[in-house]
Amino acid sequence: MGFLLNSLAAVASLLTVNLPQRISPPAFESPIEAVSYVMFDVDFTSFMREKYTLKRAYPYLDWTTDGCSAPVVGNEGRSFNFTNACTRHDFGYRNTKRLGQFNESIRLRIDEQFHRDLEASCAKQIRTRKVRCLMWAETFFVAVRTTGG
DSSP: OHHHHHHHHHHHHHHTSOOOOOOOOOOOSSHHHHHHIIIIISOHHHHHHHHHHHHHHOTTSOOOOBTBOOTTTOSBOSSOBOHHHHHHHHHHHHHHHHTTOOSHHHHHHHHHHHHHHHHHHHTTSOHHHHHHHHHHHHHHHHHHHHHTO
16 A cells, blocks of 8 residues: 555656646748747747747748758767757758848847857756856857858
């Protein structure tokens, strides 16, 4: 009987855990609004968790990516994994260019979002790795701002 009560208590405690909030992507009149929503309104954690839901909601957008395009370093290292940040950055550049919206102002806005996404990628690292991760994040951001892309 004790085992059964312990099992029920364990299951009941799981029912009180807050599960991550799922997003319901809204419908938009134009692709430009959808791009802005994915780039700037969806927080980074939701973007990582929900990118396939977003792809299904907005199949007319360009979701292709080549990762981080960082020669030698790549998308990830011992202290960082920037794959999702690079995916969203590619999404922003490719879609704003395709829709004729790309200019220096939007480029800066996308790059600044990329910087925040890079830093968010480092957030759950342990202290020593987090410091290295944040240094890599700064390096990636500076490289993107310098090279344009």
